[in-house]
Each structure stands twice: as structure tokens, then as C-alpha cells.
Amino acid sequence: xxxxxxxxxxxxxxxxxxxxxxxxxxDRSGRSLQDYPRPSVAVDTxxxxxxxxxxxxxxxxxxxxxxxxxxxxxxxxxGTFLHPGERLIDAVLRSLREKAGVTGASPRQLHVFDDPDxxxxxxxxxxxxxxxxxxxxxxxxxxxxxxxxxPATSPxxxxxxxxxxxxxxxxxxxxxxxxxxxxxxxLGPSFTLRELRLVHEAVAGHTLQKDTFRxxxxxxxxxxxxxxSGTRGRxxxxxxxxRRVSTPGGP
Amino acid sequence: xxxxxxxxxxxxxxxxxxxxxxxxxxDRSGRSLQDYPRPSVAVDTxxxxxxxxxxxxxxxxxxxxxxxxxxxxxxxxxGTFLHPGERLIDAVLRSLREKAGVTGASPRQLHVFDDPDxxxxxxxxxxxxxxxxxxxxxxxxxxxxxxxxxPATSPxxxxxxxxxxxxxxxxxxxxxxxxxxxxxxxLGPSFTLRELRLVHEAVAGHTLQKDTFRxxxxxxxxxxxxxxSGTRGRxxxxxxxxRRVSTPGGP
DNA sequence: AAAATAGTGTCTGTGAGACACTATGTT
DNA sequence: AACATAGTGTCTCACAGACACTATTTT
Numbered sequence: 001x002x003x004x005x006x007x008x009x010x011x012x013x014x015x016x017x018x019x020x021x022x023x024x025x026x027d028r029s030g031r032s033l034q035d036y037p038r039p040s041v042a043v044d045t046x047x048x049x050x051x052x053x054x055x056x057x058x059x060x061x062x063x064x065x066x067x068x069x070x071x072x073x074x075x076x077x078x079g080t081f082l083h084p085g086e087r088l089i090d091a092v093l094r095s096l097r098e099k100a101g102v103t104g105a106s107p108r109q110l111h112v113f114d115d116p117d118x119x120x121x122x123x124x125x126x127x128x129x130x131x132x133x134x135x136x137x138x139x140x141x142x143x144x145x146x147x148x149x150x151p152a153t154s155p156x157x158x159x160x161x162x163x164x165x166x167x168x169x170x171x172x173x174x175x176x177x178x179x180x181x182x183x184x185x186x187l188g189p190s191f192t193l194r195e196l197r198l199v200h201e202a203v204a205g206h207t208l209q210k211d212t213f214r215x216x217x218x219x220x221x222x223x224x225x226x227x228x229s230g231t232r233g234r235x236x237x238x239x240x241x242x243r244r245v246s247t248p249g250g251p
Numbered sequence: 252x253x254x255x256x257x258x259x260x261x262x263x264x265x266x267x268x269x270x271x272x273x274x275x276x277x278d279r280s281g282r283s284l285q286d287y288p289r290p291s292v293a294v295d296t297x298x299x300x301x302x303x304x305x306x307x308x309x310x311x312x313x314x315x316x317x318x319x320x321x322x323x324x325x326x327x328x329x330g331t332f333l334h335p336g337e338r339l340i341d342a343v344l345r346s347l348r349e350k351a352g353v354t355g356a357s358p359r360q361l362h363v364f365d366d367p368d369x370x371x372x373x374x375x376x377x378x379x380x381x382x383x384x385x386x387x388x389x390x391x392x393x394x395x396x397x398x399x400x401x402p403a404t405s406p407x408x409x410x411x412x413x414x415x416x417x418x419x420x421x422x423x424x425x426x427x428x429x430x431x432x433x434x435x436x437x438l439g440p441s442f443t444l445r446e447l448r449l450v451h452e453a454v455a456g457h458t459l460q461k462d463t464f465r466x467x468x469x470x471x472x473x474x475x476x477x478x479x480s481g482t483r484g485r486x487x488x489x490x491x492x493x494r495r496v497s498t499p500g501g502p
Numbered sequence: 503a504a505a506a507t508a509g510t511g512t513c514t515g516t517g518a519g520a521c522a523c524t525a526t527g528t529t
Numbered sequence: 530a531a532c533a534t535a536g537t538g539t540c541t542c543a544c545a546g547a548c549a550c551t552a553t554t555t556t
Contacts, residue, residue: 039290112378125292192535231527235527445507460545462547465508483554484507485508485554486553
């Protein structure tokens with residue numbers, strides 16, 4: 001193996017992406033950065049929520065993913081191209097606002113899809129994002145005909161890597177819900193342990209034992225004095241999320 | 252809040268980044284994708300390893316990160332610009348090969364850094380990557396003067412977001428080492444439990460109890476019949492990593 | 503002999519999982 | 530009364546953490 005240290009021997013004399021030179025970048029042929037082909041960069045977002053399963057609204061809550069109608073027909077995750085000078089997160093917020101009327105999201109990056117042939121229109125990288133919010137904040141959009149929610153575990157036919165994005169978003173959501181009570185606030189400020197458990201079952205994709213679940217969550221909950229009413233069976237105490245679970249030295 | 256469903260009202264009529272139209276993309280002003288400004292895309296990689304601490308080589312192993320010399324002076328993580336039609340992972344492999352003579356890495360994406368002002372040379376996104384490999388595979392590069400290894404928890408002065416990349420890489424490595432014996436093969440095919448523990452201590456950044464560590468790792472190890480020799484104290488049995496820990500239904 | 507390392511026995515505490523039981527409301 | 534739900538008691542199992550002890554080699 002030939003050792004090649006320091007400056008590379010091809011026309012790319014760059015040493016790190018963050019850039020350090022105050023001087024305008026020129027390679028040995030005198031061309032600047034602007035003379036090389038660059039990819040378009042897009043963002044796509046899997047926005048998850050929980051809502052009643054099926055069309056009847058009777059069953060247990062279910063994990064759903066927001067989809068928007070494509071001009072070409074069919075459905076896809078909301079996305080857009082990154083505009084000049086724009087942050088990725090702002091492009092995501094813009095796509096959610098303009099395509100689905102959704103505001104106030106806090107999307108997180110998932111993965112960059114970079115197959116040069118993944119988009120027929122040209123060289124397009126896509127930075128996948130994920131977020132979750134209560135169904136009520138999507139209801140306005142879904143009532144129209146430009147957006148819908150579909151079961152996240154069987155999202156129907158999605159183009160290209162969108163199904164993979166949804167899977168990664170679900171995986172991340174499950175990881176977050178494994179250690180905290182409803183961190184994405186699908187429920188309001190106070191709730192019974194049954195309501196909390198049904199939400200966590202929707203996220204986990206399977207049922208949870210009520211006694212184990214209660215004992216695991218109780219340390220992260222604060223009892224309000226109040227009692228639920230209007231339901232079948234014995235009324236239950238209402239809880240709210242604890243301010244902060246003390247994790248000294250945590251990230 | 253104004254509901255805006257379906258097609259957005261600005262010039263960006265794109266509905267998802269993956270692209271579905273067979274027709275060349277044109278917006279309402281008739282411009283194609285090629286007419287919009289696009290960012291340069293770079294990759295930067297934190298390549299971690301474990302090696303003797305300090306210059307003397309006497310102490311316990313320590314977590315190290317590969318750095319390359321910058322033309323402007325100082326040190327940085329290896330990186331390069333993404334070439335047309337190239338995959339991100341291939342750009343990473345190319346930068347490691349040309350800047351540090353390292354081959355055979357399996358980098359994973361960490362995060363996209365997207366501050367429009369992070370690089371004085373222009374609009375540059377950087378996709379941070381991380382990987383780890385045994386020190387022996389870096390030794391050739393580090394022997395030269397174009398590359399060095401530095402303690403990963405105090406990597407010296409690194410430009411821009413490189414320190415953040417190293418922190419994220421260390422976090423990811425610790426998470427992986429918490430559940431498996433030396434998954435990145437810093438050690439050879441067989442090793443004593445002491446050697447394994449010292450490597451895991453280097454990754455974790457603190458000492459581990461030998462009895463607890465042994466009992467936790469034993470289920471993922473297979474005893475070879477052989478016994479270590481040439482060390483102080485009682486010789487120890489040599490183990491190798493188990494083929495696969497059975498995790499039925501796992502990802 | 504002293505030091506260094508390998509390997510094991512044992513106790514304690516925590517927490518998940520499972521089963522069963524009591525308590526209190528609605529229909 | 531029947532049913533649905535809330536909440537708790539209790540047992541078992543697994544495992545981490547900690548301490549102590551024995552075993553075997555080098556120096």
C-alpha cells in the first residue's frame with residue numbers, strides 16, 4: 001500500500017470541510033469552489049402521531065404518519081428543497097407549514113440518503129428528519145384533502161426511501177418512549193395511567209402489562225389530587241409528568 | 252392560522268425530495284433544478300482507535316482520534332468535498348485513503364452540519380462520519396508527519412465543529428461497547444479478559460470492576476483452550492468473540 | 503516472600519415479569 | 530348482578546455492584 005500523507009495528489013487539496021483559510025479557495029488549476037458541480041439538497045420529514053385506529057375510531061390508538069398528496073398522484077412524506085442560506089431545520093419547518101399547515105415542530109435529523117440515481121431529476125441528496133406531535137395539531141391539515149395520516153407500520157405505497165425514513169422514525173420514537181412518560185406530549189398535561197399506557201402501547205406496537213408499566217412510570221410522574229370521571233369502571237387518579245428526572249452527569 | 256394544503260404557494264412546487272415525475276422538473280417560472288444555487292457538500296470523519304496513553308506507552312490504553320495536518324497549519328479531522336456522482340461513504344473512504352493512507356474503514360453517518368456561515372469559502376454542508384479500527388491499521392499513517400493521533404477526550408484545538416464530531420463519535424462508540432465485547436476489533440481474534448477489560452475501560456473513560464465485567468461478557472465469549480503466557484501474574488485463558496448472540500426478533 | 507494477576511463465592515439491592523387479589527365505579 | 534377498570538401484594542428471576550477469598554504465576 002502506498003502511503004499518501006498530507007496533501008492529496010489529485011486536484012482536491014482540501015484538508016477538512018469546515019474550512020480554515022481566510023483566502024478564497026482555489027485549487028491548483030485556479031478554479032474556485034463555485035466551478036465544481038454541486039448536488040441539490042432536499043429534506044423529507046416523517047411526522048408521527050397517535051390517533052384512533054381504522055376509520056371507526058373505536059379501537060386502541062395507533063401510530064400514524066403524516067402524508068401529503070403528490071402532484072403526480074399518490075402520497076409521500078412532506079419535503080422540499082433547501083434554499084440558499086437556509087438551515088435544514090428551517091427547510092423542514094417550511095415544508096411542514098406550506099404542505100400541511102403544521103407549525104411548531106422540532107424535527108431531528110435521521111439520515112442522509114445519497115444514492116446519485118435516487119432522483120430522476122438529477123443529483124439530489126435528501127436529509128431525512130423525524131418529529132412527533134399530538135394529532136390535534138395535525139387535524140386541521142388532515143381535514144383537507146391535501147394531507148392524510150396513515151398507519152406508520154404499514155404506510156401504504158411510498159416512493160423511494162420514504163418507507164425507510166418512516167421505519168427509522170418509528171425506531172427513534174420507540175427508543176425515546178422506552179424511558180420516559182409520553183415525552184412528545186401526545187397527551188395533555190394530565191392523564192390517567194391507562195391513557196398513558198394506551199399511548200405507549202401504540203408507540204411500542206404491542207400491549208404492555210399494566211402493573212409493570214405503572215411501577216416503571218410512577219417515578220417519573222407526579223400525582224395531581226384530581227380524579228378522572230366520565231369513564232367506565234373505577235375512576236383513576238390523574239398524573240402529570242415530573243419536572244425533570246435527576247440524571248446527574250447525563251448528556 | 253391559514254391552512255395551506257397541497258401545493259405550496261411559492262415557487263417551490265416540489266412535494267417530496269425523492270422525486271417521482273418522469274418529466275424534467277420545471278417550476279412555474281420555467282426554471283429547472285439546475286438554475287437554483289446549490290451548496291457544496293463535504294464529509295468529515297472522526298476515526299477512533301485505542302492505543303497507549305501519553306508518549307511513554309506505559310500507561311493504560313486510551314481512546315484516540317486520527318487527525319491530519321492542515322495546509323494552513325494545525326490539525327483537523329480528515330475530510331473532503333463530495334465529487335459529482337459519488338456516494339458519501341466513498342468520499343469518506345477517499346479522504347481517509349488520500350489524507351491518511353487508511354483503507355478498509357466502515358464509516359457511519361453522524362450528523363449534518365448546516366450553518367450557512369460555517370465555512371468562509373462559501374455555502375458548505377458537512378456530513379460528519381465516525382468509525383473505529385485497531386491502531387495497527389493507522390500506524391503507517393501516524394508514523395509520517397502528515398497525520399497523528401490525539402486523545403479523543405481532549406483532542407486539542409480543532410477547527411469549527413470538529414470537536415463536536417469527536418464527542419458524538421465517542422458517544423456512539425461507548426454505546427456500542429456497552430453491550431458487546433470489542434465489536435470494533437481493537438483486539439485480535441483471541442484475548443484475555445484483562446486485555447478486553449482494558450480496552451473497554453479506554454472506551455468508557457473510567458475503570459470497570461473485573462468480576463462484574465467478566466460475568467457480563469462471558470455469555471458473548473467462547474473459551475479457546477489456550478492460555479496466555481509471558482505476562483506477570485497468573486496466566487489467563489484466551490477467549491474469542493462468540494459468533495452471534497441470539498437475539499430472536501432483533502433488528 | 504512479595505507482588506501481580508486470574509477466577510470464583512456470596513450477599514445485597516433493583517427492577518422486570520407474572521399472577522392474583524382487593525377496591526370502586528358504570529351499565 | 531355483571532362488568533370494567535384502578536391499584537396493590539407478592540413471588541420469582543436476572544443481573545449489577547461490591548467485597549472477599551483462593552489460585553497461580555513472575556520477580
